Amino acid sequence: MAETQHMSQRLPSPADLRAARRRIAGRAVPTPLLPAPGLSAVLDRPVFLKPECLQRTGSFKFRGACNRIAALEPAFRAKGVVAFSSGNHAQGVAAAAQMFGIAATIVMPSDAPRAKIEGTRSYGARVVLYDRATESREAIGARIAEETGATLVPPFDDPFVIAGQSTIGFEIVEAVAAIGLRLDALVTPLGGGGLASGLALALEQAAPDGKLYGAEPAGFDDAARSLATGAVQRNTVLTGSVQDSLLSPSLGVLTWAVLKSRLADVFAVTDAEALSASAYAALTLKLTVEPGGAAALAAVRKGALPEGDGALVIVLSGGNMDAEILAQALSGE
Amino acid sequence: MAETQHMSQRLPSPADLRAARRRIAGRAVPTPLLPAPGLSAVLDRPVFLKPECLQRTGSFKFRGACNRIAALEPAFRAKGVVAFSSGNHAQGVAAAAQMFGIAATIVMPSDAPRAKIEGTRSYGARVVLYDRATESREAIGARIAEETGATLVPPFDDPFVIAGQSTIGFEIVEAVAAIGLRLDALVTPLGGGGLASGLALALEQAAPDGKLYGAEPAGFDDAARSLATGAVQRNTVLTGSVQDSLLSPSLGVLTWAVLKSRLADVFAVTDAEALSASAYAALTLKLTVEPGGAAALAAVRKGALPEGDGALVIVLSGGNMDAEILAQALSGE
Numbered sequence: 001m002a003e004t005q006h007m008s009q010r011l012p013s014p015a016d017l018r019a020a021r022r023r024i025a026g027r028a029v030p031t032p033l034l035p036a037p038g039l040s041a042v043l044d045r046p047v048f049l050k051p052e053c054l055q056r057t058g059s060f061k062f063r064g065a066c067n068r069i070a071a072l073e074p075a076f077r078a079k080g081v082v083a084f085s086s087g088n089h090a091q092g093v094a095a096a097a098q099m100f101g102i103a104a105t106i107v108m109p110s111d112a113p114r115a116k117i118e119g120t121r122s123y124g125a126r127v128v129l130y131d132r133a134t135e136s137r138e139a140i141g142a143r144i145a146e147e148t149g150a151t152l153v154p155p156f157d158d159p160f161v162i163a164g165q166s167t168i169g170f171e172i173v174e175a176v177a178a179i180g181l182r183l184d185a186l187v188t189p190l191g192g193g194g195l196a197s198g199l200a201l202a203l204e205q206a207a208p209d210g211k212l213y214g215a216e217p218a219g220f221d222d223a224a225r226s227l228a229t230g231a232v233q234r235n236t237v238l239t240g241s242v243q244d245s246l247l248s249p250s251l252g253v254l255t256w257a258v259l260k261s262r263l264a265d266v267f268a269v270t271d272a273e274a275l276s277a278s279a280y281a282a283l284t285l286k287l288t289v290e291p292g293g294a295a296a297l298a299a300v301r302k303g304a305l306p307e308g309d310g311a312l313v314i315v316l317s318g319g320n321m322d323a324e325i326l327a328q329a330l331s332g333e
Numbered sequence: 334m335a336e337t338q339h340m341s342q343r344l345p346s347p348a349d350l351r352a353a354r355r356r357i358a359g360r361a362v363p364t365p366l367l368p369a370p371g372l373s374a375v376l377d378r379p380v381f382l383k384p385e386c387l388q389r390t391g392s393f394k395f396r397g398a399c400n401r402i403a404a405l406e407p408a409f410r411a412k413g414v415v416a417f418s419s420g421n422h423a424q425g426v427a428a429a430a431q432m433f434g435i436a437a438t439i440v441m442p443s444d445a446p447r448a449k450i451e452g453t454r455s456y457g458a459r460v461v462l463y464d465r466a467t468e469s470r471e472a473i474g475a476r477i478a479e480e481t482g483a484t485l486v487p488p489f490d491d492p493f494v495i496a497g498q499s500t501i502g503f504e505i506v507e508a509v510a511a512i513g514l515r516l517d518a519l520v521t522p523l524g525g526g527g528l529a530s531g532l533a534l535a536l537e538q539a540a541p542d543g544k545l546y547g548a549e550p551a552g553f554d555d556a557a558r559s560l561a562t563g564a565v566q567r568n569t570v571l572t573g574s575v576q577d578s579l580l581s582p583s584l585g586v587l588t589w590a591v592l593k594s595r596l597a598d599v600f601a602v603t604d605a606e607a608l609s610a611s612a613y614a615a616l617t618l619k620l621t622v623e624p625g626g627a628a629a630l631a632a633v634r635k636g637a638l639p640e641g642d643g644a645l646v647i648v649l650s651g652g653n654m655d656a657e658i659l660a661q662a663l664s665g666e
Contacts, residue, residue: 032387034362034387035389037389038455053619054365054367054620056368279656282656283659284391286391286622287387288616288618288620323663323664326616327660330656330659
């Protein structure tokens with residue numbers, strides 16, 4: 001894959017996935033694979049957690065952003081990067097840019113939570129606020145890119161971003177193999193599909209018998225509808241769920257191309273189930289997992305997955321949430 | 334060290350420490366060493382976390398209990414184990430006994446939190462409740478040991494228990510070396526001293542230039558007073574701190590023998606500082622750390638440690654707390 005400024009709209013190749021692992025080595029945290037004895041006892045199979053909440057910036061997003069930036073030609077990279085995001089992608093891009101010593105401009109809605117704006121600024125990024133009602137973030141981003149020559153880092157529909165997220169899948173497969181087990185099922189939160197696509201491609205390469213499942217917010221089940229109809233379906237509303245990190249308009253061109261034939265099933269998770277999973281994570285697993293990041297855990301806890309005896313791995317994709325949301329989750333227990 | 338039922342009251346040898354690592358391999362979680370970029374930036378040195386809250390049963394206690402039980406002669410082991418504890422040690426012993434398929438009896442005060450009693454039972458242990466006001470847990474334990482032949486697993490003043498906790502220190506030293514850094518300082522919560530003693534002995538073997546620091550609850554600063562006076566001092570009161578996991582009457586015979594010459598300094602941490610550290614852990618580090626388990630983190634956050642440029646590692650020793658305490662910690666942020 002040529003390291004050009006503009007993304008080629010094709011799927012990452014096996015060589016691209018290997019290159020991503022080399023690029024993020026020493027930059028991203030190789031998060032551990034943790035046993036979950038309580039869930040293993042309930043499900044009568046070995047269950048493990050992949051806690052990407054422990055990744056730099058508190059979510060897996062750092063991996064894709066890091067690979068995207070690392071793969072840029074130095075002359076392009078020096079001009080900086082730009083991204084639109086009110087959440088985990090913003091912090092991932094900001095921290096990766098800081099690590100490479102380049103400028104990052106993040107376009108965020110002016111009504112984004114203070115904590116997320118401050119979090120993004122804490123990684124040295126310039127935050128440009130816009131009014132959701134009267135301004136277009138695309139227009140603002142295009143103007144910034146034109147003025148500065150900065151490269152846009154998309155949140156998910158990009159081969160370098162997908163390849164970056166695939167490193168999670170390779171780490172999982174290797175860690176499961178290292179303890180002498182067979183990976184049977186992998187469950188992930190599912191939004192725009194960058195993480196799920198990376199996991200799917202890693203499984204295809206390294207553990208082709210492993211099945212991939214997704215978990216998306218109930219009422220925002222575009223992936224399930226897309227699989228059922230065989231064509232990309234959209235969410236018409238993008239607010240109103242505490243699983244905010246999973247609220248994308250739809251799968252992307254690339255992520256749909258990957259996932260349409262590589263998802264064994266997709267489960268819908270209610271906000272109550274996601275909050276309960278966050279509370280379980282905090283009190284039992286000892287991990288802070290935001291409700292969207294806990295969607296796959298919620299699906300497992302409610303028995304959505306088919307039974308099996310091989311290893312089941314649950315991706316906990318992020319842990320960035322306000323204290324009030326965590327307190328709300330705890331109050332329900 | 335002979336594998337007898339009764340503990341020899343001597344310090345574990347280097348061979349004992351190596352044996353402990355072999356015994357807990359595949360049983361205890363080799364917890365990761367996690368970078369803490371935010372703390373590293375503030376302190377201008379590489380800072381890492383050793384999250385024993387991710388250990389089986391949610392605290393480091395599993396390691397010592399596992400080593401103690403694994404080292405028993407099979408004929409003694411078959412008769413089971415007994416322990417007194419209202420907290421993390423109870424769950425560590427119960428889970429280790431369950432793993433070896435032997436009976437565990439845990440003597441707990443009848444006013445212990447329901448969550449801890451249920452947690453201990455969830456690992457298959459028999460819980461014997463006693464009335465703090467009218468009954469002696471020692472007498473109850475002695476009767477159980479006499480009736481059943483069960484071996485007592487002490488919470489900290491035991492060479493096998495100390496050797497089990499030392500495995501944390503060896504893992505830290507190896508993980509720091511693997512990324513090409515020099516371990517300069519290690520900070521740990523300090524109660525009865527089993528964990529601190531294990532860390533001290535591991536440092537002595539594997540990183541003799543590394544300094545060990547302890548953090549204990551303000552108002553229960555027996556370790557600092559012991560170091561200052563050169564003799565074991567006691568806490569006269571054992572209730573009234575949210576750092577309950579660190580409230581021991583005093584250091585033990587063995588732990589004092591180890592620590593009197595191997596602690597660089599001990600810091601007092603207030604409950605407010607410990608709760609703030611728990612909130613920081615939950616929101617920023619994405620880890621659930623009980624206030625006592627966060628004492629070393631609290632000491633670092635308030636700038637108690639001397640400056641340095643080598644790697645600083647903070648042990649987060651446990652994460653078992655009621656939802657109400659975590660909510661209390663979050664409400665202060």
